[in-house]
Amino acid sequence: MAAQSGKDMLLKLDETGSGSFLTVAGLRSRSLSLNAASVDTTDQESAGRWRELLAGGGVKRASLSGSGVFKDQGSDAAIRGLFFAGTIRTWQLILPSFGVVEGPFQIVALEFSADHAGEVTFDLALESAGEVTFAAV
Template sequence: MTAQKGRDLLLKVFNSTTFAYVTVAGLRSRKLAFNASQVDVTDAESAGRWRELLAGAGINRAALSGSGLFKDQASDELVRSAFFSGAILNWQVVIPDFGTVTGPFQIAALEYSGQYNGEVLFDLSLESAGQLTFGAL
């Protein structure tokens, strides 16, 4: 497998008006992280005093983040309104030559910034809010 272009990693949000996923405009960087908590079941009789974990007992979660240029497009309004209403929307991450991760996420942080001699930037953080699915490309 050859190296992939970072710009091909896409973050999309489901638009319930058009019934289609819309790419979030202006993103320069995107990140998808998976985490799983562990359940420690170590006790005084654990072999060699090594930590023991209970398989399949922890909680899985995913976090999405991105940052880029504020473009004031339709996807920006969709993101803003979802943040202010606390809505949980369906999001999709397209990982080039690998697959898609799709599911419900809630916006945990939305930040805007800008300097007097530069463009308006935004940062976006999302947390999974239910089961995610993976689809191979």
């Protein structure tokens, strides 16, 4: 696979739960982290005292984050409203030439910052709140 442009990695929000996705505008960076906790099943009879893990036994989670500048009143208002209400909505992360990660997420952090001579920026963190799916493109 050839190198991909970072601007093509999009974070989208199903603002109303209708299945219609709105791109979160103004993002300069986006990231996805997938994690699975392990379940240790090691006991005194484990071969050579090596750790043994239970296949598929741990809790899975996905974290999305992004940072940028507010540029679009619609997505800005939606993000603020979802954060303050603690609402869980379906989000998508489009990974160019790879696939789409989709599932329910809750905004767990929303930070604003500014430099005297610069623009107001924001940081956004989301945590999965149910099953997350992946569809290859």
